[in-house]
Amino acid sequence: NAGVTQTPKFQVLKTGQSMTLQCAQDMNHEYMSWYRQDPGMGLRLIHYSVGAGITDQGEVPNGYNVSRSTTEDFPLRLLSAAPSQTSVYFCASRRTVNTEAFFGQGTRLTVV
């Protein structure tokens, strides 16, 4: 049982480049979300989805897009990378909004 799988684990981008962080879960969870984690700060919500075809913005959505075409997959797209997007990104899923979140292993992104 893989749980939540994120790829890649590490990525270096140049300013202005675009890329997609992949996230997949095999637990049939309806609720999925993307967070970024920066030193000294808590996890901050970027975007979330309550089910296939439904997405919404979190606390820090600017510069990121998401889509949810299937229950399993929730990719995060960086449209034009900026140094301020250097961070560790986590994908998480929950069976329902009232249950605990399960996290992927994270992607460490550096934008130079």
Added chain:
Amino acid sequence: EDKVVQSPLSLVVHEGDTVTLNCSYEVTNFRSLLWYKQEKKAPTFLFMLTSSGIEKKSGRLSSILDKKELFSILNITATQTGDSAVYLCAVTDSNYQLIWGAGTKLIIKP
């Protein structure tokens, strides 16, 4: 604005000591409070608390919630070096979003 504050920010103790980590919150329409352990990578779930005064326990770890005073504590007894980690607290708000604290970095010295 909703917020979750953890204290202390960091803590260094010796193996065998007991530690208490704190999490206070100001969240509209509180639904639940969760504790996670993060060791260099993904946070892993420890406890979810929804009712005041009911202790949740797992081995040497335990946690309790006080909804009147708006805080929770996480206790770790007989600490081991493997307990070294960042402990995260999160509160579920009225929209079922998780509001996260900045974490407490716990270092256990042999």
